[in-house]
Amino acid sequence: MSLSPFAKTKSVALADINHAAVSEGRIRIRISLVLFLTMIAIVLVRLAEVSLLSPDGHLRLAPDEVIQHRADITDRNGLLLATTLSSYSLYAEPSRIWNPDETADALVALRPGLDVAEVAEQLASDRAFVWVDRGLSPKERQAVFELGHPGLGFRREAKRAYPNAPLGAHLIGWTNIDLIGAAGVERSFDERLTAENAPELAVAMDGRAQFAIAEELKASVEHFSALSAAAVLLDIQSGEIISMVSVPDFNPNKYGAESPESRKNHAAMSTYDLGSVFKPLTMAMALEDGLTTRDEMFDVHKPYKVLNKFIRDDHPATEALSLDYVLAESSNRGTAMLAQRIGKERQQHYLRELGLMGRVPYELSESAYPxxxxxxxxxxxxxxxxxxxxxxTPLALATATGALLNDGVYVVPTVLKRDATRPPETHRVFSSQVSQDLADMMRLTVVEGTGKKANIPGFGVMGKTGTAEKPSHGGYDRNRLVSSFIAAFPHSAPRYVLIVTLDEPKGLPETYNYATAGWNAAPTAGAIIERIGPMLPGARDLPKTAAIPKEALR
Structure with missing residues (x-):
C-alpha cells in the first residue's frame, strides 16, 4: 500500500522535528559540560589560590609528619648533650570550633602554660588555621585528642632536647622552636648539624668536670653571696675548652622562660678588671725582654710614686723582695717598676700576642671584646x-695564661674535641725558659704566697690571686670587688689552666670580713681541682718536682 502525497509530507516533517530536537539536546549537553568544566576549573583555581597564596593556606596541604634532621651533640666521652625527638604541634581550624570559650577552657586545663584569653581569641578568629601549642609529647597529645573537640588537629614535628640540662647550657646553647640554632654550639655549627646524614658532633667539654665545677661554683656563689660567677678549664696543649661554667645557669629545654641574666655566658661575654692575675704576664714580658732577672731585688718596702700617684700594696713588705716574691706577695709596687721599664709599646705588643686586645678567636659568637x-x-x-x-673575659685571661705556661706558645682555643684532622693553630709568645721561670714562680705563690688555699697535694698547683675594685663614677668602688684565681697544674708538665671569677663576693666572719681572692676564689679553685684532678689525664704532678726549694727561689 503506497502512502499518499500528504502522508509522505507529514513523515518528512516529523523526521525533521526529531532531528532538530536531537541537535538541540546535544547542544544543551555540550553547554552543560562546558559550564560544569568551567565550575571545576574555578574551584581548582580557588583551591590553588587558598593553598599557595594564603598566609595560612599552605598548612592545609602540610604533610602529617615533618621530621627535621639535626645531629646529636655529645661531650668528649660520648655523653649525650643534645638530641632531636619527635613531638606534636597542636593547631586549630577556627571555622570548625563550636564553642571557642569552652574549647579554650578545656585546653588550658590540660596545658596550664597557655593563656585562656589568648587561646579563646585565636579559636574565634576568621583565620583558616592557627597554631595553639607546640612541642607536645605523645602522652600530652593523647590527652588533648581525648577531649573530642572538633577543629583541633596535630602535626608531627621535631623537637630539640637537652637530656642533661643545665649541664653545659651556656656552651651548647639552644635552638628555637623551628630547630634553628640560637646560641652556643647550636648556633655556630647550625649548618654542620643540619647537613644531610650529619654525624654526631663531639665537643671538647668533659661532662664530669663540667658538673663538678658547676656544683662547686654554685656553692661558692651562695656561700659568699656573690652576684654571679664564671669558670673556665682549658687544656693548654690542645686548646680544648674542657669546661666553661657560668652561674646562674639555665635550662635550655625551657630557654624562653629563663631570665636574660641566667642565659648570659659570663665566662666569655662578661668583661672584668681582673686585678693581680695579670702580674705573671707582666713579669714574663720583663724577663723576655731582658729587663730584669729572678734574683733582682726590688725596694717595694719603700713608698713608690708614679706621676702624682703613690702605688699602694695591700700587704706591704718590710724588706726588699726578689722578683719571685714580688709575685708571691702580689706587690703592686714591684709590678709597677717593671711596667715602666717595659713601656706602653712593648706592653701592648705582648697583650696583642696573648689575645687580650681583641675577642677570643674561638668558634662561638659569644666572645666579648675587651x-x-x-x-x-x-x-x-x-x-x-x-x-x-x-x-x-675570664676565657681570654685563661687563654693568655695558657700561652705563658705552655712552653710560651699561644694555642687558639676550641670548643670541639681535637682529632688528627684539626691540629691547633699556634704561635710563640715567650721563650721556653721564661715559661719555666713563671711556672716556678706561680708554684711558689701557691706554696708560700697568696694562693695557699688552692694548694692541693699531688697536683703541683701553680696560681695567682687577683682582686680588683669595680669601676664606679669615674673611679673605683672599694666595697664592690671582683675576685679571681688563675690556677694551673701540674707543675712538672703544665697542661691545665683553671680560672675562677666571683663577682662581688661578700666578706664573712670566717674570712675576717675580707672579700679578697685568697679567701674565696682560691679555695674555690682548690676544691674544684681536688674533685676534677683525679679524672683528668696528665693532671698529677711528678714527685721529683712537686715542691720547689725555697732557697732556690729567693
Missing part, C-alpha cells in the same frame, strides 16, 4: 700591669 682605655699613657701602662684599666 674594654680598653682610650688614653694609654704612663699611668695606664702601670695600672694595666696589675690588672686595672683593662677589662677582659
Amino acid at each position: 674594654q680598653i682605655q682610650e688614653f694609654w699613657g704612663e699611668m695606664a701602662t702601670v695600672t694595666v700591669s696589675y690588672g686595672h684599666g683593662i677589662s677582659v
Whole structure:
C-alpha cells in the first residue's frame, strides 16, 4: 500500500522535528559540560589560590609528619648533650570550633602554660588555621585528642632536647622552636648539624668536670653571696675548652622562660678588671725582654710614686723582695717598676700576642671584646700591669695564661674535641725558659704566697690571686670587688689552666670580713681541682718536682 502525497509530507516533517530536537539536546549537553568544566576549573583555581597564596593556606596541604634532621651533640666521652625527638604541634581550624570559650577552657586545663584569653581569641578568629601549642609529647597529645573537640588537629614535628640540662647550657646553647640554632654550639655549627646524614658532633667539654665545677661554683656563689660567677678549664696543649661554667645557669629545654641574666655566658661575654692575675704576664714580658732577672731585688718596702700617684700594696713588705716574691706577695709596687721599664709599646705588643686586645678567636659568637682605655699613657701602662684599666673575659685571661705556661706558645682555643684532622693553630709568645721561670714562680705563690688555699697535694698547683675594685663614677668602688684565681697544674708538665671569677663576693666572719681572692676564689679553685684532678689525664704532678726549694727561689 503506497502512502499518499500528504502522508509522505507529514513523515518528512516529523523526521525533521526529531532531528532538530536531537541537535538541540546535544547542544544543551555540550553547554552543560562546558559550564560544569568551567565550575571545576574555578574551584581548582580557588583551591590553588587558598593553598599557595594564603598566609595560612599552605598548612592545609602540610604533610602529617615533618621530621627535621639535626645531629646529636655529645661531650668528649660520648655523653649525650643534645638530641632531636619527635613531638606534636597542636593547631586549630577556627571555622570548625563550636564553642571557642569552652574549647579554650578545656585546653588550658590540660596545658596550664597557655593563656585562656589568648587561646579563646585565636579559636574565634576568621583565620583558616592557627597554631595553639607546640612541642607536645605523645602522652600530652593523647590527652588533648581525648577531649573530642572538633577543629583541633596535630602535626608531627621535631623537637630539640637537652637530656642533661643545665649541664653545659651556656656552651651548647639552644635552638628555637623551628630547630634553628640560637646560641652556643647550636648556633655556630647550625649548618654542620643540619647537613644531610650529619654525624654526631663531639665537643671538647668533659661532662664530669663540667658538673663538678658547676656544683662547686654554685656553692661558692651562695656561700659568699656573690652576684654571679664564671669558670673556665682549658687544656693548654690542645686548646680544648674542657669546661666553661657560668652561674646562674639555665635550662635550655625551657630557654624562653629563663631570665636574660641566667642565659648570659659570663665566662666569655662578661668583661672584668681582673686585678693581680695579670702580674705573671707582666713579669714574663720583663724577663723576655731582658729587663730584669729572678734574683733582682726590688725596694717595694719603700713608698713608690708614679706621676702624682703613690702605688699602694695591700700587704706591704718590710724588706726588699726578689722578683719571685714580688709575685708571691702580689706587690703592686714591684709590678709597677717593671711596667715602666717595659713601656706602653712593648706592653701592648705582648697583650696583642696573648689575645687580650681583641675577642677570643674561638668558634662561638659569644666572645666579648675587651674594654680598653682610650688614653694609654704612663699611668695606664702601670695600672694595666696589675690588672686595672683593662677589662677582659675570664676565657681570654685563661687563654693568655695558657700561652705563658705552655712552653710560651699561644694555642687558639676550641670548643670541639681535637682529632688528627684539626691540629691547633699556634704561635710563640715567650721563650721556653721564661715559661719555666713563671711556672716556678706561680708554684711558689701557691706554696708560700697568696694562693695557699688552692694548694692541693699531688697536683703541683701553680696560681695567682687577683682582686680588683669595680669601676664606679669615674673611679673605683672599694666595697664592690671582683675576685679571681688563675690556677694551673701540674707543675712538672703544665697542661691545665683553671680560672675562677666571683663577682662581688661578700666578706664573712670566717674570712675576717675580707672579700679578697685568697679567701674565696682560691679555695674555690682548690676544691674544684681536688674533685676534677683525679679524672683528668696528665693532671698529677711528678714527685721529683712537686715542691720547689725555697732557697732556690729567693
